[in-house]
Amino acid sequence: MKENVTIYDIAKLLKITAATVSRALNNNPNISQKTKKLVLETAKELNYQKNNFALALKSGQSKNIGLIVPYINRNFFSTIIRGVEEELYPQGYQTIICQTNEDEKKEKLIFESLINNNVDGILISVSRDTENLEHFTKAKERNIPVVFFDRKKELIGTSSVTINDFQGGYNATQHLIDEGYKSIVHVSGDLKLEIYKQRNKGYLTALKENNLEKFSKNISETTSNIEAGKAVAKKILKRKIRPDAIFCSGDYIALGIIQELKKQGIKIPDEIGIIGFGNEPFTELLELSISSIDQSPYEMGKVTAKVLLEQISNPNARIEKKVVLDSKLIARMSTINRNNPI
Amino acid sequence: MKENVTIYDIAKLLKITAATVSRALNNNPNISQKTKKLVLETAKELNYQKNNFALALKSGQSKNIGLIVPYINRNFFSTIIRGVEEELYPQGYQTIICQTNEDEKKEKLIFESLINNNVDGILISVSRDTENLEHFTKAKERNIPVVFFDRKKELIGTSSVTINDFQGGYNATQHLIDEGYKSIVHVSGDLKLEIYKQRNKGYLTALKENNLEKFSKNISETTSNIEAGKAVAKKILKRKIRPDAIFCSGDYIALGIIQELKKQGIKIPDEIGIIGFGNEPFTELLELSISSIDQSPYEMGKVTAKVLLEQISNPNARIEKKVVLDSKLIARMSTINRNNPI
DNA sequence: TTGTATGCGTTATCAG
DNA sequence: CTGATAACGCATACAA
Numbered sequence A, B: 001m002k003e004n005v006t007i008y009d010i011a012k013l014l015k016i017t018a019a020t021v022s023r024a025l026n027n028n029p030n031i032s033q034k035t036k037k038l039v040l041e042t043a044k045e046l047n048y049q050k051n052n053f054a055l056a057l058k059s060g061q062s063k064n065i066g067l068i069v070p071y072i073n074r075n076f077f078s079t080i081i082r083g084v085e086e087e088l089y090p091q092g093y094q095t096i097i098c099q100t101n102e103d104e105k106k107e108k109l110i111f112e113s114l115i116n117n118n119v120d121g122i123l124i125s126v127s128r129d130t131e132n133l134e135h136f137t138k139a140k141e142r143n144i145p146v147v148f149f150d151r152k153k154e155l156i157g158t159s160s161v162t163i164n165d166f167q168g169g170y171n172a173t174q175h176l177i178d179e180g181y182k183s184i185v186h187v188s189g190d191l192k193l194e195i196y197k198q199r200n201k202g203y204l205t206a207l208k209e210n211n212l213e214k215f216s217k218n219i220s221e222t223t224s225n226i227e228a229g230k231a232v233a234k235k236i237l238k239r240k241i242r243p244d245a246i247f248c249s250g251d252y253i254a255l256g257i258i259q260e261l262k263k264q265g266i267k268i269p270d271e272i273g274i275i276g277f278g279n280e281p282f283t284e285l286l287e288l289s290i291s292s293i294d295q296s297p298y299e300m301g302k303v304t305a306k307v308l309l310e311q312i313s314n315p316n317a318r319i320e321k322k323v324v325l326d327s328k329l330i331a332r333m334s335t336i337n338r339n340n341p342i
Numbered sequence C: 001t002t003g004t005a006t007g008c009g010t011t012a013t014c015a016g
Numbered sequence D: 001c002t003g004a005t006a007a008c009g010c011a012t013a014c015a016a
Helices: A007-014 A018-025 A033-046 A052-059 A075-091 A104-116 A134-141 A165-178 A194-209 A226-238 A251-263 A297-313 B007-014 B018-025 B033-045 B052-059 B075-091 B104-116 B134-141 B165-178 B194-209 B226-238 B251-263 B297-313
Strands: A064-069 A094-099 A121-124 A146-149 A159-163 A184-188 A217-220 A245-248 A273-275 A292-294 A322-325 A328-330 B064-069 B094-099 B121-124 B146-149 B159-163 B184-188 B217-220 B245-248 B273-275 B292-294 B322-325 B328-330
Touching: A007 A018, A007 A033, A018 A033, A052 B052, A064 A075, A064 A104, A075 A094, A075 A297, A075 B075, A075 B094, A094 A104, A094 B075, A094 B094, A104 A121, A104 A134, A121 A297, A134 A146, A146 A297, A159 A165, A159 A297, A165 A184, A165 A194, A165 A245, A165 A273, A165 A292, A165 A328, A184 A194, A184 A226, A194 A217, A217 A226, A226 A251, A245 A251, A251 A273, A297 A322, B007 B018, B007 B033, B018 B033, B064 B075, B064 B104, B075 B094, B075 B297, B094 B104, B104 B121, B104 B134, B121 B297, B134 B146, B146 B297, B159 B165, B159 B297, B165 B184, B165 B194, B165 B245, B165 B273, B165 B292, B165 B328, B184 B194, B184 B226, B194 B217, B217 B226, B226 B251, B245 B251, B251 B273, B297 B322
Parallel strands: A064 A094, A064 A121, A121 A146, A146 A159, A159 A322, A184 A217, A184 A245, A245 A273, B064 B094, B064 B121, B121 B146, B146 B159, B159 B322, B184 B217, B184 B245, B245 B273
Antiparallel strands: A292 A328, B292 B328
């Protein structure tokens, strides 16, 4: 194994000291142009590479950022990851990616291990049921900046980047109303989670503003998948008064509902209009494309990274930034161009 | 900022030396049970955390693994990432994820920066047009193990984990033949890439074995997206003799073809059967679900990580492992239950 | 302008 | 069993 070249190797070769070499390599002004040039040349020649650990040990800065998500391979999160990586890499930071599988214990473990690895900052979307916040305080003690994204916890002194779930829920509902739907059911996610609470609030507010509260009906489903959607659809069809639109807090559950409704011969969007949330890639690929709310995960990743970098470069100022990104309504076939408006 | 606790702090407190503390912390036998217990207790009390940089500096082992993919947020890759992470994390390794955007220059840069960061190993799916292999030799010089996955380069002494693209292409074609299709067009990807070459080979072999070579027709498309699929479909429909099946080397292009065929009133799978490759999530969500070849990316990630770990733990033995995973045929509506077999 | 010495936190080696 | 010391590679305050 070829040993790594150190500044000592260069020094020995040029019959100078390591300190001088270091100076040459770091644009230190106290050095003659001649030696500097010489050092730079031989460094290149020997293919010298800085040892980052020595650097990190000395400076306490690792140039590593920890990124924690529930699931790496969910489209929403992997797109955020992409945004983060594209922002951090050019600044010389490596992104260390970890997933919690929605497990609070694992989250705590990972978080502490990242701190232990002296990351310069941590970006995290907390697990569904994280309640214990002591690992976050630990980061604060060590002065490691933390930025929440998407799923946040209320923690003074900690920044967050989220989308405006309220506005998303409001716009989705208002869109349905604009399209002529009146009796709108909301199939929400677990209302213990802030994001679903906000979407639900937006839904209710839009109904109220249009004097349609009397039709309001919320169904809370903790799992968002196709099967759950089918089950919900069956439940809805059994009701005496059939709604004419459904606003779902997730795209998969929307898809399940659509599949079941179609199976029962109900026409979409004519008889029932449906809008999801999340703008999953498949929503636009379906023959009956599904309207949804886009959460711009790529942008969220970029912004989250920027907020962190700002925090890192101002280690003394305790910035607390709460960025709320707008969501975007994507109207597709599942809600527009009704043939038979009621 | 709370200073980090070091072994010296513990030593001072107990009026012993750092060396003894280190021994206690590392299960070194040369220590009395009494002092060991004492050290462990105070360590916990002071919330002592090992400084990994000091460790890395001393040992040369970073406990970091570099993972390089073309795009982080492609389902195929993000699922591989998940597999890798789940294998490495329990072994105490952090995964540093980077993406190349299919840019050879960026790939080289990233690769060298990872080496520079003293990663203990690198997992990489090379960019589409990587030809210069010198960065890989650099890793070999520094004795950093590299494992290719999915897209590999021929490099002696370097392991790889791929799927059996030949078998995938073969099975896809044979499946079409089994379903009664005879005149099968293959829409392949860029044949400069090994994976597409292999799939094409599988296609040709299956035809030959069934004496259907005379109907063989390959169309090479370098971009795999919906638009390209639509264009290809138009091209195919213009031909004098219309094929009765199409094997696509990608799912998106298959989707584009299906959309165009449907638009032109052609019945699938009755008039034309279509099978894709990759088993993208959307293929099973469509109303007309698309048959495809599953590449088991999750398993690929796990296996790749395992191969690397094996290599790391045998630093002297130059293991060269070529793992080829089986692909899996997923038959769906786009190819089965033809109503009007020709 | 350059050299010398020191410390970052840890562990391994040697001496006691 | 424990203490002292060197070394990992680098940057910097201080001396020359």
